[in-house]
Amino acid sequence: xxxxxxxxxxxxxxxxxxxxxxxxxxxxxxxxxxxxxxxxxxxxxxxxxxxxxxxxxxxxxxxxxxxxxxxxxxxxxxxxxxxxxxxxxxxxxxxxxxxxxxxxxxxxxxxxxxxxxxxxxxxxxxxxxxxxxxxxxxxxxxxxxxxxxxxxxxxxxxxxxxxxxxxxxxxxxxxxxxxxxxxxxxxxxxxxxxxxxxxxxxxxxxxxxxxxxxxxxxxxxxxxxxxxxxxxxxxxx
Numbered sequence: 366x367x368x369x370x371x372x373x374x375x376x377x378x379x380x381x382x383x384x385x386x387x388x389x390x391x392x393x394x395x396x397x398x399x400x401x402x403x404x405x406x407x408x409x410x411x412x413x414x415x416x417x418x419x420x421x422x423x424x425x426x427x428x429x430x431x432x433x434x435x436x437x438x439x440x441x442x443x444x445x446x447x448x449x450x451x452x453x454x455x456x457x458x459x460x461x462x463x464x465x466x467x468x469x470x471x472x473x474x475x476x477x478x479x480x481x482x483x484x485x486x487x488x489x490x491x492x493x494x495x496x497x498x499x500x501x502x503x504x505x506x507x508x509x510x511x512x513x514x515x516x517x518x519x520x521x522x523x524x525x526x527x528x529x530x531x532x533x534x535x536x537x538x539x540x541x542x543x544x545x546x547x548x549x550x551x552x553x554x555x556x557x558x559x560x561x562x563x564x565x566x567x568x569x570x571x572x573x574x575x576x577x578x579x580x581x582x583x584x585x586x587x588x589x590x591x592x593x594x595x596x597x598x599x600x601x602x
Contacts, residue, residue, distance in 0.1 A: 371431040372443035380450035383457035404584035409448040431550040452581040459526040497558045
């Protein structure tokens with residue numbers, strides 16, 4: 366495999382199976398495409414802007430050995446596709462959980478969520494000078510607080526989906542940060558993070574990923590509700 370296709374093939378690998386199974390008659394995720402693509406467009410634009418800034422500041426960067434060289438806003442095209450392919454696979458998984466497992470699990474995440482918010486804010490304050498750590502942790506803590514405040518009914522499904530997604534996450538982010546490769550695809554300035562790694566993955570990536578997927582889920586569910594109200598104006602939420 367040519368090295369320059371590495372990041373692109375990682376994106377495609379994460380996307381292709383969920384895309385194919387989107388048309389399965391028992392899943393039919395393609396019927397949710399309108400809500401997904403609208404929500405993903407908004408969140409992708411937000412994360413691209415964040416990515417452009419952090420790349421410019423040197424918080425992280427990309428190994429030219431593993432990218433094709435095509436760039437948008439000075440970001441590798443593969444990095445832009447990451448914000449589409451990973452959320453697509455995750456929302457597909459989330460959709461499947463809601464279809465097939467909504468009545469099976471009953472675990473409550475309220476206390477765990479509260480503890481997580483407190484820990485995120487504490488670590489952000491204690492490491493305020495580390496931009497990747499502080500911004501990611503504060504943003505996620507605020508978003509989680511909003512979700513719990515409004516007792517969003519889909520939050521439990523999201524957490525369960527995220528736990529399942531951690532398995533492919535280890536594979537994808539492991540490869541991107543250098544597991545099994547001579548060099549990392551994405552490098553980090555450790556002065557801007559906690560310098561704590563799980564294998565080769567910075568611990569912040571777990572929370573950055575949660576923030577990315579939670580924002581996608583939040584907007585995805587919002588667009589679904591709006592579409593449902595247009596279809597049935599008498600429907601209350």
